[in-house]
Amino acid sequence: MMNVFAHPPAGLQQAPHEIRMLAAGHQVSVREVVLTGVRDKEALMLAFLSGLGLTHSFGRNWDALYDVLTDPEQRPPRFALVLCDYDVFRRRNRQLSAQLESALLDAQQNVGEQGRMLWLLAEEPDSDTRHW
Template sequence: MINVFSAPPQGIQTAPHDPRIVAAGYQVSVREIDLSNVRDKEGLMLAVLRGLALTESFGRNWDALYDVLTDPQSRPTRFAVVLCDYEHFRKRNKNLGAELEAVLLDAQRDAARQGRSLWLLAEEPASDPRAW
């Protein structure tokens, strides 16, 4: 299996096991956004604020999210966002998930135009071994 960080970012990709450890070897900074308890846009923006370690001045809207992800002053040149519990989030929040994905993919394309890399990684919770 090819390491996700050995190639340019391409859409929302499956996160490797232990993404922080893998990313460190490729000099990629990683932040995680926990989507497991998100039920609405307000909750999503709060999860983004926490996950990206933003200040309270974060505008909590789509434009503000795009700006944060594409601002070379606030993000490293090689940056990954791990979307924790992404598939479940998408199933629970179809419209909100589609809006989030559009903003993330636009930011990824803009970062690439700037010569920067923005990986978008979907991570699912570990399956419960008792379910086996």
């Protein structure tokens, strides 16, 4: 699989294996948001709060998420957001995942216009390491 960090971000992409090693080699900061078990917007916002290390003052809405991802004071210039267990989340929550993708893609575009980079990476658990 090609190294996603060797190219500018392009929408929601499949996360490479050994993502942290690849990211380190390209000076990309990585944060993971675990979507396992997320079934509603509140749980989704809590997953981002936890994954991004936000304070409880985080507004827990689409605008607040967009602001957090596009604020140069809060995010490094080369930043990868890894959405863990995204495929299952998307199948289970079609409308919510469409809203999430819209907010994330808008943020990615804004960050790009600032001359910075925001990779959006979907990661699936490996079949041999899945916990049942």
